[in-house]
Amino acid sequence: MNDNLIDKYTDVLNEIKWDTNSFKINSECIDELKSLNVDKNFDSIDCFIKSFKIKYTYLFTNNNDIQAIIKYIKEYTYNNLPKYLYLVTLGLSDYNPDFYLENYIKGIINVCQKKLVSINHKNVMDIVDLDLYFNDEYNVSVNLVNDIEFEVIDKWINFEIVLINDNYLKNFDNDYFYNVESGNDIVTYLTKLLKYFNSFLLLKNDNILILKYQLKIFQKIILNLIFKYRQNITVDQKNDSIALLKNIIVIYDYLLTLSKDQVVITINKDFKRLNNDDSTINLLEGELIEYKKLIIRFFNHNVVAQLKTNINKEIAYCIQNYSDDNAWTDFFKKNNSTMDFVGKLLANNNLLTCYYFKIVYINTSLILKKVINNVVLNGKLNQEMIEKLKFHIHSLDYYEDIIEYKKFKDYLILVEIINQNDDIKAGIFNFLNESEIKEVINAYT
Numbered sequence: 001m002n003d004n005l006i007d008k009y010t011d012v013l014n015e016i017k018w019d020t021n022s023f024k025i026n027s028e029c030i031d032e033l034k035s036l037n038v039d040k041n042f043d044s045i046d047c048f049i050k051s052f053k054i055k056y057t058y059l060f061t062n063n064n065d066i067q068a069i070i071k072y073i074k075e076y077t078y079n080n081l082p083k084y085l086y087l088v089t090l091g092l093s094d095y096n097p098d099f100y101l102e103n104y105i106k107g108i109i110n111v112c113q114k115k116l117v118s119i120n121h122k123n124v125m126d127i128v129d130l131d132l133y134f135n136d137e138y139n140v141s142v143n144l145v146n147d148i149e150f151e152v153i154d155k156w157i158n159f160e161i162v163l164i165n166d167n168y169l170k171n172f173d174n175d176y177f178y179n180v181e182s183g184n185d186i187v188t189y190l191t192k193l194l195k196y197f198n199s200f201l202l203l204k205n206d207n208i209l210i211l212k213y214q215l216k217i218f219q220k221i222i223l224n225l226i227f228k229y230r231q232n233i234t235v236d237q238k239n240d241s242i243a244l245l246k247n248i249i250v251i252y253d254y255l256l257t258l259s260k261d262q263v264v265i266t267i268n269k270d271f272k273r274l275n276n277d278d279s280t281i282n283l284l285e286g287e288l289i290e291y292k293k294l295i296i297r298f299f300n301h302n303v304v305a306q307l308k309t310n311i312n313k314e315i316a317y318c319i320q321n322y323s324d325d326n327a328w329t330d331f332f333k334k335n336n337s338t339m340d341f342v343g344k345l346l347a348n349n350n351l352l353t354c355y356y357f358k359i360v361y362i363n364t365s366l367i368l369k370k371v372i373n374n375v376v377l378n379g380k381l382n383q384e385m386i387e388k389l390k391f392h393i394h395s396l397d398y399y400e401d402i403i404e405y406k407k408f409k410d411y412l413i414l415v416e417i418i419n420q421n422d423d424i425k426a427g428i429f430n431f432l433n434e435s436e437i438k439e440v441i442n443a444y445t
Contacts (some may be wrong), residue, residue, distance in 0.1 A: 034091030
């Protein structure tokens, strides 16, 4: 009985050329399919799959090109699935389209399964992408990756680990860390890797081994590179500490963003499930903590030291040529430019907002100390120089809140009184003691 129905159904499909570009159906064929579809003892799926099997066998019996096979499967499904759903449900008033859709896709996969899963490690991601394709496009889980020998998957992951680590060592040597773009470059590299592994990491799969392999990729590749970058950072006063801090901050901000990514959220859930421990911290938490500590330590020990060194070096020329207004103008212009760069770098990061204010205070305070000790207290001020210094000092941020500025104002008042031969006792000095006042008197008289 079924053989007869199969022959009738197949004859109709052949007549209308259903899975070709020449597909055309008439009313007689529609009526024939309606009468066959309502027979509850007959399942027409084999008739549809038979057509695919003939084409697949013809094209790929002697062709093991996995990528070509996958491309053909996707194109064939895309072109013919809508026609199949229309034809197979003719005459039916109550049916579940998802049932027919899943039957059809799994029927196609069954024809190709043996060849698709008998692969070498280089084609693992192709199969993973096919699994994800059917998940995303049709909400059908074919789980071909489960049928690949796990030795093949393990070999693929180990191959990727070696390849990626070699590439990292080649492109990110110690000298490169001080390049102002190295932070952005490693983030770009990590983003590309996550995109490449994305389909495997997002596979909806309850197979414990697959879950472990997903974790292995994330830990041995993504986390490992983040760890290596941090470990390779070396402190050298010859290099630009501010540029290096920028790179460290870029990675820290990337980790904060990555911790909210769906891939990482899924990986964390699986990690906790495999460890049967809901209290387990986020997989990125350890590196977030270490990068945060590195940023703070590096700021305090290196960036501040570099800023002080630069100021001491650059202001020395101004002190030697204290009456040259151009020297002071150039110094403050360069200093303001540096502080603007550091300010943007630190103020854009919530962790370092307070450090931005700290370094501004340090910068202004240090300049004022240098001016006081080397210009004011050395008897080098006249009225014209006082006005010049006032102008330049007022270009510094938060100068009014710094104790050195309050003393600086007292010193200027005192020098003006001395230069005008006024009575020093008439002056009010809130921030100078007697010995400091005597020091200025001795320097200018």
